[in-house]
Amino acid sequence: MTLALDAAAQDLLFREARTANTFTDEPVTDEQVQAIYDLVKFGPTAMNAQPLRVVLVRTPEARERLVNLMSDGNKEKTASAPLVAILAVDNEFHEELPTQFPHFPGAKDMLSDRAGREPMAAMNAALQAGYFIIGVRAAGLAAGPMAGYDAAGIDKEFFGDGEHTVLAVVNIGKPGENAWFPRGPRLAYDEVVTTV
């Protein structure tokens, strides 16, 4: 046993978990989403920055607005998934640093330039998105993250404040019939890890 994590948990989170393309009708509750968030919120980020925001698209009207902004190949699954979540970056995350990272009082001012802090916002929100996807799987649900959409359209339709940028749209639910494409290959250890 090289890993401390038990084999069932390894399977649940990584080995048997797959990106789902169809879902059953079983609802995903707010309680489940809260349990996911309250687990993965502890994932580490730089300077304890927490730029990830999650919009649960629950009403039929909001779902339709979102489907219209998805690329053609993603429209049907976005329309039919039990829950669809928009993951977004809050580019004003630095405003929270005085409370979230109090032992570096200068953090907020150091990041006063929007262009300068955008890469940090994007990087930490993506880290948090990774934790969130793991959390969906920890809840016994399948995640279907998608990147094919009209990003500027989603930013305008669902935020409209110029402060938020969409990072991914994630279908969430129990996998349905023929939910999986064949798993794509992964790079081998020696192609990714080198030693100096």
Add this chain to the structure above:
Amino acid sequence: MTLALDAAAQDLLFREARTANTFTDEPVTDEQVQAIYDLVKFGPTAMNAQPLRVVLVRTPEARERLVNLMSDGNKEKTASAPLVAILAVDNEFHEELPTQFPHFPGAKDMLSDRAGREPMAAMNAALQAGYFIIGVRAAGLAAGPMAGYDAAGIDKEFFGDGEHTVLAVVNIGKPGENAWFPRGPRLAYDEVVTTV
């Protein structure tokens, strides 16, 4: 039980896992790093892109070169951790898409512009970095990710090909004495998750 993941695994990966600042002398083996990679490589990314690269800094000479490029507050722990890994983005990841994402043959050419694909590289590498940190914890080890360093210096010293950009430097090992700072606060569910 709102989550399917057992409580011990929740603690191991998120609730009790913390960013370590000191480590014991116990080595971290290549076998452990391979087990981590072979678990987390299955984490999902957009178009099965796999831009994350990991450099294990094992020789004293390489460690010294890295320590010299870390910010002052990170030098001591970088010098003393059992293993230090540089996580980097391979901005030429699109070259692999014909084999990694064969059902979209146009993917590589669509991403032929470096500036256009850099955000996709950064986003997916950060997702993979999140999975990697979870994998370190799955191995029963503590991760100490750091963002304070001379990024251009690391790119030049450890890659020098203009194709790789450092994403994070991560200390890895068993936590030592006084390894933890007090845990920083996390945003509440209602501050992060909204419903439309």
